[in-house]
Amino acid sequence: MCIGAEFDRWANEGRDQEMADRHWHTAKHVLSAIDVERGDTILDLGTGSGYALRALSEVTPMATGLGIDASGEMIRNANRYTDVPDIYFIQADFGTIPLETNSVEQVFSMEAFYYSPNPHQTLLELFRVIKPDGRFHCAVNFFEESVHTHEWQAKIPVKMTLWDRKTYREAFKAAGFEVVEQRCIPDEDIEIPPAGDFPFEGWSTRADMIDRYRTWGTLLTIGEVNHPA
Ligand SMILES: C[S@@+](CC[C@H](N)C(=O)[O-])C[C@H]1O[C@@H](n2cnc3c(N)ncnc32)[C@H](O)[C@@H]1O
Structure with missing residues (x-):
């Protein structure tokens, strides 16, 4: 199945808004640290419902926000919202x-990044379009160290790239980026019930849920474009 068709289905089922609500727990920390100056153009790669650009526009004087997505239905909804x-x-x-x-x-x-059929090519494309001193803020929940996310692949009929933290850094460098930051952002907003309530919503143990959300959360890798003088 192609990626656009899969996410068209998600958009039509209202899962674009559900994702936005869940991803906001950690996306808000990434967005608040982006250094946007008046007149800047901001690209949201795999924009989904488009919430990130709307949130940025509320607090920053950026000139243009551009969200791209393979799903026509995601784009239709993002425009509607x-x-x-x-x-x-x-x-x-x-x-x-x-x-x-x-x-x-x-x-x-x-x-969104790990859905790319060719993540190395995507990094080269990003390096091409970003201005000198500009940055790519790449946030993912599906990565090697976060073992409780690995099962997602079996539920999604498109290939997802499972890299570890080091592989992200190496791939960014290979595309020309300087990796200026990499860290995990815990999801402190999700409620984790007491041990006696488990199994809970698909989680066997409280320790597994803590590992997924509080220990690993979202992996943020930031690459900067530094062309030689
Ligand atoms: C899991 S959703 C995340 C959406 C949004 N960023 C959020 O935080 O809720 C991933 C999005 O990336 C888009 N996407 C995945 N692979 C893509 C590709 N190769 N080209 C363009 N968009 C893609 C999907 O259509 C989908 O809307």
């Missing part, structure tokens, strides 16, 4: 980002 000038949503694949070279200051991506 957005009543903010200068935010645009476009159906496009990560493989060929429809932007000019050196045209964006910051890229944000939450829970």
Whole structure:
């Protein structure tokens, strides 16, 4: 199945909003640390419902927000939810980002990068479109160290890339980025019930749920474009 068709289904079932609510627990920490200056162009890679650009526009004077997504239904919903000038949503694949070279200051991506059929090519595309000193803020919940996320692959009929922290750093460097930061952001917002309530919502033990949300949470890797002088 192609990625667009899978996420069209999610959008039509209202899962775009559900994802946004859940991802916000850690995405808000990533977004609040992005250094947006007046006039900047911000790209949201795999935008889903488009919540990230709407949230950024409330607190920053950016010039243009651009959300891309392979799913036409996600794009349709994102446009429907957005009543903010200068935010645009476009159906496009990560493989060929429809932007000019050196045209964006910051890229944000939450829970989307690992769906790329060719993540190395996607990193090269991002390196191409980001201006010098600009950054790619890549946030993922599905990664090697977070073992309780691995089972997601069996539930999704598209190939997901499972990298560990070191592989993320190496791939960013291979594409030309300097890795300026990498850390795990715990999800402190999700409620974890007392041990006696388990099994709970698919979790066998409280320790497993703590490992997934509080120990590992979201892996953030930030790559900066530093062209030699
Ligand atoms: C799990 S959702 C996350 C959406 C949003 N960033 C959020 O935090 O809720 C992943 C999104 O990435 C999009 N996506 C996945 N692979 C893609 C690709 N190769 N090109 C463009 N979009 C893609 C999907 O259509 C989907 O909307």
